[in-house]
Each structure stands twice: as structure tokens, then as C-alpha cells.
Amino acid sequence: MxxxxxxxxxxxxxxxxxxxxxxxxxxxxxxxxxxxxxALPRGAGAASGTYDAMLLNCIDPRFTTHGLFFMASQGMRDKYSQFVVAGGPIGAVHPRFAAWHAAFWENLAVSVQLHSITRVVALTHRDCGAAKIALGDAAVATRQAETLSHGEALRAFRAEAARRQPALAVTAGIMDLDGSVQPVA
Incomplete structure (x- = not known):
């Protein structure tokens, strides 16, 4: 071919x-x-089933495939739902994007209810335009500054997730341009 x-x-x-x-x-x-x-029966498919997690990541198309590969490497191929918003976890918690917060948190609650998820995988990424808008130029000016500011945002996300959905575990990380992920505790 x-x-x-x-x-x-x-x-x-x-x-x-x-x-x-x-x-x-x-x-x-x-x-x-x-x-x-x-001809398929209504209600079959998406509304049924149990999934392991929800992936929250950024809209940046450079990371679409990397996100799929990362989730597969974690044993979650076809076992997760996904929510994509500019900045990913940053967009879900930073005050600059407050108008988006309700959409994410309500979607997460529905995923817990419908799919019995037990974990959220929250990924930010390097060279993120939304992070620069929310956190400022200095927060992403160097790799070290970017790591610190993304780590802060991911810890804020983890705290908010614990407040809203205390039974969920949160796996957080910063994805590099090559698709590798640096875990954030």
C-alpha cells in the first residue's frame, strides 16, 4: 500500500x-x-461500564498522542474517560480560568457516578501557553521555574480534588515535549 x-x-x-x-x-x-x-439498543455502550480513571490534560495537539501512550503505559488503555481543557489541571483550578471550573468538577462528579472511577490522572505539560497566561512569564521562563510552578498548580489541583471527591486518588505529572512524564508528589 x-x-x-x-x-x-x-x-x-x-x-x-x-x-x-x-x-x-x-x-x-x-x-x-x-x-x-x-439498530443497537439505546443506552448500550458509553453510559455503562466501570473505568479506572479520568485523564485531565491540555488541549495542545502536540500532546494528544503522548497522552494516549502514557495512559496505555499505565495499563489504562480504553479504561479511562478524558477531559481536555487549556492548561489541563491548571485550567481546572487557576482563578484566571474560573469560568471553566464548574464544567470540569461537574464532569468529574458524573464520571464518578456513571463509571465508578477511582483516580484522576492530572497532566500539565512543558511549553504550555495556558500556563504562561495563568502563571505569568517568569513562572515558565526556565525549566526549573516551570517545574516549580506546575508542581504548585498540580498540588492545588490535588487538594481541590480531595475536597470535592475525597475517595479519588490523584496521579499528577508534568509531560515533557518527548512524552515522558515527571511525577509530582
Whole structure:
């Protein structure tokens, strides 16, 4: 199979490159799948089931795949729900983003109720624009300052989670640009 990502952009697509519009057979297959999905019983799937955790992380697309890999490395592939907001845990507790707080904490309460989660995985990341907005330039000017300020924010998140959902454990960390995570106690 030809992979169009391995060559420079090209003006002509072929059926196997993956970037051309779907053909008639693909569209018919999608239509059949959609019709089949309507035959499933209502209420099956997402509302049922027990999950291990909720992942709270940032909207930065540089970390989307890293977050998936991290959760899989923790044995939680397909065993967690996710809440994504600018700054992740910083966005859930910092006064600069107060308007977002209720949405996160209510969502967490629903995840506890529906999915019996027992843990929140709270990840901030290096080079975060929302952290810079909330914490200020000096708080993220150096790696050491960034580590300290993110650690403070993650401890504030942990304290707020303990106040609102005392039965939940909180795993906190700072994700680096390469996807590695520095745990924060």
C-alpha cells in the first residue's frame, strides 16, 4: 500500500493514498455501518461500564498522542474517560480560568457516578501557553521555574480534588515535549 505521507505533497491522488476523497464503495460501507448502528439498543455502550480513571490534560495537539501512550503505559488503555481543557489541571483550578471550573468538577462528579472511577490522572505539560497566561512569564521562563510552578498548580489541583471527591486518588505529572512524564508528589 502506498503511503502519501512519505513523499512530498502531490497534486494527484490515487485510491490507496488515504488522502483522496472516499470512493463509492467506501461511502456505501459507511452508510451501511451507520444504519447498523441505529439498530443497537439505546443506552448500550458509553453510559455503562466501570473505568479506572479520568485523564485531565491540555488541549495542545502536540500532546494528544503522548497522552494516549502514557495512559496505555499505565495499563489504562480504553479504561479511562478524558477531559481536555487549556492548561489541563491548571485550567481546572487557576482563578484566571474560573469560568471553566464548574464544567470540569461537574464532569468529574458524573464520571464518578456513571463509571465508578477511582483516580484522576492530572497532566500539565512543558511549553504550555495556558500556563504562561495563568502563571505569568517568569513562572515558565526556565525549566526549573516551570517545574516549580506546575508542581504548585498540580498540588492545588490535588487538594481541590480531595475536597470535592475525597475517595479519588490523584496521579499528577508534568509531560515533557518527548512524552515522558515527571511525577509530582
Amino acid at each position: 502506498f503511503d502519501c505521507t512519505s513523499v512530498p505533497p502531490h497534486p494527484v491522488h490515487h485510491r490507496d493514498c488515504g488522502c483522496a476523497p472516499p470512493g463509492r464503495r467506501a461511502l456505501l460501507g459507511l452508510a451501511a455501518a451507520a444504519l447498523g448502528a441505529t
